[in-house]
Amino acid sequence: MTSLTVVVPAYNESDGLREFQRRIAAVFDGLDLDCRVLYVDDGSRDDTYAVMESLRAADPRVSTLRLSRNFGKELALTAGLDHADADAVVVIDADLQDPPELIGQFVQKWREGFDVVYGTRASRAGETWIKKWTSTAFYRVMERMTDLPIPRDTGDFRLMSRRAIDALKLLRERQRFMKGLFTWVGFPQTSIVYDRDPRFAGDSKWNYWRLWNFALEGITSFSSIPLRLATYVGIFSAVIAFVFAIWVFAKALLFGDPVRGYPSLMVVVLFLGGLQLMALGMIGEYLGRTYVEAKQRPLYLIDRFHPAQTVRVD
Missing domain, CATH: 1.10.287 (Helix Hairpins)
Structure with a gap:
């Protein structure tokens, strides 16, 4: 039976995990696939891992991975992809800004022959105009400074085929800008446009200082x-x-x-x-x-x- 694993990196996201699991379980019930979800705890300081374990005890489709400390989202995501043994893998954040209900559409595009199906944001609810403007400016700068066609207004929310994941696992650089790596591996790719929701619970871990360093990471990783x-x-x-x-x-x-x-x-x-x-x-x-x-x-x-x-x- 064809399998699907959803990788969910999380850092201090205990307040929203149960709602996320409820919605992802409903999505799984509507798919004719062997579905699993892999929660990756990136060294959380709250009870995120305890909530993950309670979800695993309640649903046999849940697996958990805990890192030894906080390594950052890019490496937590890498750890999840390394341990996702499935025909297709979906990457999604735990804050429910990206709706899990779109996964069915991702799967449909995958079955049509696309190796990477990514979500493109038409709107971004719950974010300040400064953050929206700086995000838009970053993607435009990356587009002009690199030869890599990184899609505009696109985050980590995407589905990847097995061969795309295997290609990505060959890239073991320490300074990782995953959006660029997702594009670098190539293969047929397409997008699905959606409206991004506000966070379900908690606060964003991405302040402007971290976003600035993230932008530097992306530029220096893919442009000289x-x-x-x-x-x-x-x-x-x-x-x-x-x-x-x-x-x-x-x-x-x-x-x-x-x-x-x-x-x-x-x-x-x-x-x-x-x-x-x-x-x-x-x-x-x-x-x-x-x-x-x-x-x-x-x-x-x-x-x-x-x-x-x-x-x-x-």
């Missing part, structure tokens, strides 16, 4: 344009400085040099110093990522893994 930009800015600044030097020299020859210009000198020095520090910062971002990759540490460590009780029938 910042390094080229530093080069171009350096060349442009050198040309401007050379022209300015010629002007100063000519002015001194023609009109003398009465020892003036301290403010303008400080402006030029600070401006060029700032450009140099910016370029060094860009280089440092890439160097730091190379350093992390060179250490070859495991992507994550598992505390406990309890597989579902459902037996797959071929």
Whole structure:
């Protein structure tokens, strides 16, 4: 029998897990598939894992995986995909902003021959205009800075076929931008447009500082344009400085040099110093990522893994 596993990474999501399980169980009951759900606890500090275990005790289709600490959503998601043994895998957040009821439509597209079916957000309820604007700007910047056609207004909510998952598992980089990796593996992909709901419970774990770092992660993972930009800015600044030097020299020859210009000198020095520090910062971002990759540490460590009780029938 064809199988489907839904991977749900969660960090401090105990308030909404029972409602999520109720809705996902109703979806499973309407599918002619061997369905399972894998909850991944990313080192939660509340009773998220205890709730997951209670759900596993009540439904044999539930499996749980607990990481040894908080590794971040990207690595928690990777851990879930590594342990999802099914013909198709759906990735969805536990906050119920992405409706589980769309999974049936994802499955239909998969059966039509698509290896990746992702949800594209037509609207995003419950989010501030600043967050919506910055999200839109990020996707536009990524689109222009990389050769990778990362879909606009698309999160992690998607279905992937077995061969897409197997291809994704070959990519073991430590600094992971999953939206880019999902696109990088290729294979036939399509989208389903939907309206995103507000969170069912709790607060978002993504503050603006984390979102900024996430954006840097995405850009530096799939684009070297910042390094080229530093080069171009350096060349442009050198040309401007050379022209300015010629002007100063000519002015001194023609009109003398009465020892003036301290403010303008400080402006030029600070401006060029700032450009140099910016370029060094860009280089440092890439160097730091190379350093992390060179250490070859495991992507994550598992505390406990309890597989579902459902037996797959071929």
